[in-house]
Amino acid sequence: MKPIQHLLLILLSVCFLLLGxxxxxNSSNESDTTNKVVLGKVxxxxxxxxxxSQQGKSAAYLRISNGTASTDxxxxxxxxxxxxxxxxxxxKHDDGTTSMQPAGQQVIPSxxxxxxxxxxxxxxxxxxxxxxxxxxSLRISxxxxxxxxxxxxxxxxxxx
Amino acid sequence: MNSTLKSLLVSLLLVATFTACGPDALYDLSxxxxxxxxxxxxxxxFPADFKGDVSLITFIYTNCPDVCPAITANMTxxxxxxxxxxxxxxxxxxxxxxxxxxxxxxxxRDLYGLNEQFTMLTSHPNDSDLLLDKLDIVAEKTxxxxxxxxSTNYAMRHSNTLYLMGRQGYIRAEYPAHRVTSExxxxxxxxxxxx
Ligand SMILES: [Cu+2]
Numbered sequence: 001m002k003p004i005q006h007l008l009l010i011l012l013s014v015c016f017l018l019l020g021x022x023x024x025x026n027s028s029n030e031s032d033t034t035n036k037v038v039l040g041k042v043x044x045x046x047x048x049x050x051x052x053s054q055q056g057k058s059a060a061y062l063r064i065s066n067g068t069a070s071t072d073x074x075x076x077x078x079x080x081x082x083x084x085x086x087x088x089x090x091x092k093h094d095d096g097t098t099s100m101q102p103a104g105q106q107v108i109p110s111x112x113x114x115x116x117x118x119x120x121x122x123x124x125x126x127x128x129x130x131x132x133x134x135x136x137s138l139r140i141s142x143x144x145x146x147x148x149x150x151x152x153x154x155x156x157x158x159x160x
Numbered sequence: 161m162n163s164t165l166k167s168l169l170v171s172l173l174l175v176a177t178f179t180a181c182g183p184d185a186l187y188d189l190s191x192x193x194x195x196x197x198x199x200x201x202x203x204x205x206f207p208a209d210f211k212g213d214v215s216l217i218t219f220i221y222t223n224c225p226d227v228c229p230a231i232t233a234n235m236t237x238x239x240x241x242x243x244x245x246x247x248x249x250x251x252x253x254x255x256x257x258x259x260x261x262x263x264x265x266x267x268x269r270d271l272y273g274l275n276e277q278f279t280m281l282t283s284h285p286n287d288s289d290l291l292l293d294k295l296d297i298v299a300e301k302t303x304x305x306x307x308x309x310x311s312t313n314y315a316m317r318h319s320n321t322l323y324l325m326g327r328q329g330y331i332r333a334e335y336p337a338h339r340v341t342s343e344x345x346x347x348x349x350x351x352x353x354x355x
Contacts, residue, residue, distance in 0.1 A: 050225070050229060051271060056223075057223070057225050058225065059225040059226050059229075084306075086306060088225075088226070088304075090226050090227050092320070093317070095298065096298075096319060096320065096321070097298050097317050097318055097319055097320070098227050098317070098318060098319075098320045099302050099315070099316070099317035099318070100225070100226060100227075100302075100304070100315055101304065102304065102306065118226055118227070118229065118230035118233075118338070119226065119227055119230050119338055119339070122225065122226050124225060126306075158233075158271065158272060158273070159229055159230060159232075159233040160233060160236075160237075
């Protein structure tokens with residue numbers, strides 16, 4: 001056999017192997033995790049929020065990594081610390097001024113990250129239910145179209 | 161006109177220009193006085209009270225959720241990165257005097273742990289525009305529907321400016337306040353200190 005045929009054969013076997021595993025895990029019981037296919041995850045990390053006072057506002061930042069094989073879309077947000085949560089972005093205008101506005105719906109392609117950071121996008125916590133100070137920790141939930149709701153634990157910090 | 165006379169005239173002109181504005185001055189505050197209040201409610205004559213030192217001056221509002229805290233963080237970063245901070249003032253002026261009373265500024269400076277080299281300034285709402293206009297600082301209230309809007313609840317569209325003022329009250333350099341690196345500002349500060 002030529003080398004290219006070898007390669008094709010190997011690739012073909014790998015495909016069969018994967019198919020085999022896939023169907024096996026589909027048929028297996030959900031609680032049996034030994035043969036489970038790892039689908040990849042959407043992960044949240046580097047989360048932190050600014051201090052704020054009751055009835056006031058705060059901004060939270062985090063990194064969203066789409067480790068799944070599909071595009072996912074951020075639908076909505078909520079937090080135990082605020083009446084509502086919105087995704088905003090700071091916009092730099094041609095005249096050099098900066099303002100903030102709601103960011104549109106965010107689509108995160110497979111393997112890509114969405115970084116929320118000062119001067120870019122933030123989660124705006126609106127009408128805080130109580131004062132939040134350095135050392136406190138909040139919970140913020142993000143609803144995705146495909147993977148559902150993910151919750152991040154968010155420490156309150158001062159930006160350094 | 162002979163060439164000697166010509167060059168003498170040019171030199172005189174140059175000297176006149178430099179002594180009038182200082183080299184590279186963006187704004188001349190050397191003859192101005194703005195009466196502002198600091199976070200202890202003490203009356204401050206700006207910039208007279210800071211003359212003789214080099215001053216970094218920026219503009220914020222304390223209800224700012226995103227960009228202004230980044231500006232303040234950058235100011236403290238610059239302060240930390242300087243080997244020697246003697247003869248330097250770090251000044252933050254509120255462009256939202258309606259909400260930023262001296263006591264609100266006090267809370268903000270405590271929150272960010274700003275030391276005595278920092279001065280937070282505010283003014284009477286009626287006087288605020290004089291200084292802002294002079295320095296081309298834009299600040300206007302904005303409405304975001306979902307946030308609601310009333311006389312005490314608004315966001316602002318604003319300049320994102322850091323000025324460096326020399327010892328005589330001339331603004332000599334301008335930077336993007338939340339992005340400029342400390343290395344960049346450091347060289348300019350050292351240059352102004354060496355004059
Ligand atoms: Cu916002």
